[in-house]
Amino acid sequence: MSITPIEHWVDGAAWAGTSERTGDVFNPATGTVTGTVALASAADVGVAVAAAEAAWPAWRDASLATRLKVMFAFRELLNARKQELAEILTAEHGKVLADALGEIARGLEVVEFACGAGHLLKGEYSESVSTNVDVYTVRQPVGIVGVISPFNFPAMVPLWFLPIALVSGNAVVLKPSEKDPSASVWLARLLQEAGLPDGVLSIVHGDKEAVDALIDSPVVSALSFVGSTPIAKYIYERGSAAGKRVQALGGAKNHMLVLPDADLDLAADAAVNAGFGSAGERCMAVSVLLAVDTIADELVTKIAERVGQLRTGDGTRGCDMGPLITRAHRDKVAGYLDIAVADGAEIVVDGRDVVVDGGDDGFWLGPTLIDRVATTSAVYTDEIFGPVLSVVRIAGYDEGLALIEASPYGNGTAIFTNDGGAARRFQREVSVGMVGVNVPIPVPVAYHSFGGWKASLFGDAKAYGPQGFAFFTREKAITSRWLDPSHGGINLGFPAHD
Template sequence: MAVAPGEFRFEVAGHLRENFIGGQWCPAQSGQRRTDLNPADLSDVIGEFAESGGADVDLAVDSARRALDGWRDLGPIKRAAYLTEALRILGERSEELAYAITREQGKLLKEARGEVQRACAVLEFTTGQARRLGGVTAPAEEPRTFAYTFRRPIGVVGLVSPWNFPLAIPMWKVAPALLAGCTAVLKPSPLTPLTSALLVDVFRAAGVPDGVLNLIQGDAAAGEALVANPAVAGISFTGSLPIGTAIHTGGAHRLLRTQLELGGKNAVLVCDDADLDKAVDAVVHGAFGQAGQRCSATSRAVVDVRVRDEFLERLVARVAGLRVGPGFDPASELCPVVNTDRLDAALAAIAGAQNDGGKVLCGGKREERPDLPEGCYVQPTVVRDVPWDSDLAQEEVFGPVLAVVDADGFDDAMRIANSVKYGMSGTIFTASQSRAFEALDRFEAGMLHVNRPGVGAYAHLPHIGAKASQYGPPECSPEVFDFYTEWRSACISY
């Protein structure tokens, strides 16, 4: 379905602008609201959404606490029936959700549709785990004794999600939390309130009991109140390292359980024997897909000096030809960044790299054309001669900016790849099987790839980082239930 620029306008139902507490849509206690804008066209006001505070959070947590016993006692198989119905409804509403994502977050419509499919896959996988949430039987040390283990939900959980995947990431928190028997308060990014409201409405339509899933819209005040509430047993957070650290330390005094998926500064290693065309394809996809706004985005190309010039010639020819534009324009190949703050941050990172000796080979500026509305458009940018220890090679940009760092052989490339504090994703392009397996062993990163784009993982594989990119169990895998449940052991004499 082709959509011309400016053709589509998603009319936001009034209730979707509110919080969802105890099965009811309701405004923030303060009556305050926040404006949600389309990053592709800043004149397009999507709506005014609730701006919540501590009083709203306390109501939502209390609602989740009161619903906990009944939801837990259903057991995972009956809970999965609600998730199965949610999956059916999600499929029916997939186009509505994709359009909302593109208008609100800015990504290309095909990328938004891909995100909806990822959310469906996560929900489908999670539902299938209902009959696997068991424990083990164990030998007893005494006669006539039966010993076994089982899981119990940890209780009320706070789910704090980001704006870059406003449907998929909340889904891979909500779905396992509910299946495990927890009740939840979802606090999404204030930059993408509509998509999260639509997600919660899917579960409401699926008949999930009142209070099991609650939605609180808002910014830092709401998040801080969620961390501080003593009835919240755990916080699952995806976002920046500073905020994740604050959540962890803020709850440490009461032993709050945390699951933190944080930043990344991901490297693709291009060895001297790499298939350069495949490497270029992967880097273009990884660095400029979704305007580089992924925790697993390719933000560094660590290239062997023996093939650097040929690699850059092919890469720059591709990147310079990418068309920047609104996500609803079928001709667009690179979407806007999410807001003016991210635009300014990307341009500042480019300027800083030039001060450190980097050379901009293409892009480097705000994209401005007569056919573009006023929006948050950054040209896709490739910077070469980036020192391995400079800011652009060490710090997350979260924009369409690629640092190209020279490496003198495989060992030097591995050293550079592991030189950052983050460890989300690592990728290598090489024809050597031995070198590929050695890289997999030596990468200090959680999600690893060989001769393919280095972004993300499958819905059933752990979405996991290393070092400062992750704290606690992974998401998107059976291991996710190690966060939402705790183990019990039982011994029965007979």
């Protein structure tokens, strides 16, 4: 098999960079190396930033109509060629094709939302706030933006940020995950085809050196990040200290609370879908099921039956779940099963025993169901980020809510119940940024904003939606008076509105 070199994308063209460092890119379903990605040096990042700085003034000054034409054209191209992108996602990330297409569909929602920028970039106007004085506001781009995206959504997360940042008049330097970098370059080429001027979007591949160079660049005004909580905190603190605007979305430990009056078949379906989709490599995956004692046995049985029907294997073969992203990550996730047993939990379904439809050297771990998990166990406290669903048995609503409140994370949560009062109380009381009622993965649609609370979000702005436009623009207030022959002359008193 040939090894494909994956280069940066700078000033509208592929660029090898000056660094000699590279990284391997794998097909997780076979375990084979399929590409080598260039890892940027700080100097390489500087070249990309300089290209963005040179291209930005003309893009900033382009009419909104011009920018919208590019975004509309991009939407049409992306929708027409989404199968091609899905195959790239499956080849480098491992998620099954149906899941990859779903990822693209959610990204397309944000592109479509960005096509309504004319409404969202409007200012406000107040006439005659004082005699012959008007006040109005305008929204202007922040400048050069750095976006750092994770491996688990190589297309969707860039599409959370790029359409809004670009249509608002910013230039962007994107640093995708070095584990599955090809999707980002594909998107950059498609934007160029849609009419985006060269230099307005650049892609630099790399690791911490590239990230630090983006953070430290005096030209970069704002940073968007999605990833683990420790890195999110690091980027937020370092970027903020440098005077940048930063939104950093961190990790999660999402709980699903199932009350005795819930539809248990619906809850079991939801737990499997939310726990094992994309091999659990989602920041909105349900990783903890809080089951009230009176229905826990029945619910665990229903979930185990459904897990037994899942087919794990190569994402191109119509399987339900694919491999994990790397061998090291697979081994780390599998290690939690030994921890669970040592801490007294019961492994109901052991993903290490899965029979797969895929290569012998793929990074496989099947869906895993663990019952009677102690809240002191690392299986409960850690963000495992894999196909491991932990069941914690509770006495009732109050204990379940208390466990969610005690978690340092506050990304997503869900309650399953047919009691409207309990649902209403839960959505009001729980300290979590995204809440589902009989919905296991409460990711908001594009015209609402995505983000958690507590250690799941650093900074004030959530992703996409109205807050996305607020983050990528700055508001300017203008107080205006056009004099007429009857103006009052000199007055040294403090100006008052009359």
